[in-house]
Amino acid sequence: MPMTDRLVDQELVERAQAGDKRAFDLLVLKYQRKVQRLVSRFVRDSGEVDDVVQEAFIKAYRALPSFRGDAAFYTWIYRIAINCAKNYLSSPGRRIVAASSLETDETEDAESFDRNTGLHDVATPDAEYASKQIAETVNRAMAALPEDLRTAVTLREIEGLSYEEIAEAMDCPIGTVRSRIFRAREAIATELRPLLGTREDRRW
Numbered sequence: 001m002p003m004t005d006r007l008v009d010q011e012l013v014e015r016a017q018a019g020d021k022r023a024f025d026l027l028v029l030k031y032q033r034k035v036q037r038l039v040s041r042f043v044r045d046s047g048e049v050d051d052v053v054q055e056a057f058i059k060a061y062r063a064l065p066s067f068r069g070d071a072a073f074y075t076w077i078y079r080i081a082i083n084c085a086k087n088y089l090s091s092p093g094r095r096i097v098a099a100s101s102l103e104t105d106e107t108e109d110a111e112s113f114d115r116n117t118g119l120h121d122v123a124t125p126d127a128e129y130a131s132k133q134i135a136e137t138v139n140r141a142m143a144a145l146p147e148d149l150r151t152a153v154t155l156r157e158i159e160g161l162s163y164e165e166i167a168e169a170m171d172c173p174i175g176t177v178r179s180r181i182f183r184a185r186e187a188i189a190t191e192l193r194p195l196l197g198t199r200e201d202r203r204w
Contacts, residue, residue, distance in 0.1 A: 009073040017064055024064070028057050031074055034159060035081045041154050042085040042147070052088050056081040071168040075161070078169040082151060133195055141191040145184055152177055153184035 009030075015023035036053050043049045060080050067076060142150055148170070155161045155169060163181075167174045 006072050010069050013064065013067060013069065013073055016061075017067070024061055027073065027077075031077055032057075034074070035077060038078060038151075038154060038159070039081055039085050041142070041150055042082075043088060048088070052084050053081065056084040059084065072165065075165050075168040078155065078159075079171060082170065086147070134192065137191050137195055138188060141188040142184075145187055149180045149184040149187070152180035153188075156181050 009027065012023045012027050016027070032053065035056060036049055039052045039056070040046075040049050043052055056077065060077050063080070067073070142153065145153070151170060152166055155166045156163075161169065163174050163177050166177045166181075170177065
């Protein structure tokens with residue numbers, strides 16, 4: 001994210017801290033869809049995703065007086081959203097439900113992953129069918145990843161965050177982020193190799 005955008009966020013945060021409710025509403029409008037997309041990687045029911053997202057923004061608003069700007073606002077709200085999703089999944093009677101079908105956002109996410117990894121350059125007789133197969137395989141592979149790996153690779157490949165930003169959002173060292181992303185990519189590559197016909201010593 002450009003520094004100017006971060007400064008805009010900081011300006012809105014400071015206005016919200018001074019009591020300007022509209023400033024926080026603008027931050028919600030700016031990041032609501034991104035937070036929804038992130039939470040939907042953990043919580044599969046769309047109605048419950050909205051509940052978790054709403055809880056995340058409520059917690060952020062209540063914690064706003066303690067926000068000092070050491071991290072970017074969006075990495076801060078991502079961290080809160082991740083924690084809310086984890087709390088939701090660990091609450092009594094809740095469990096992680098694997099996706100049984102592709103939702104629109106998930107297809108978009110897989111296509112984003114596809115573009116970022118260069119998979120769209122693979123030549124096939126039926127490119128559209130192959131792209132759909134790749135999207136389904138990527139989503140299935142990502143859904144099967146451990147939570148920490150799935151979060152890291154989602155923030156990197158789909159949200160486009162830097163390693164430093166992911167470390168802030170996940171509250172862990174950069175080395176841990178690199179390791180998680182590497183392992184996630186390897187797991188996804190293992191599932192993609194039969195489709196792409198790549199050797200085991202190559203990722204794709």
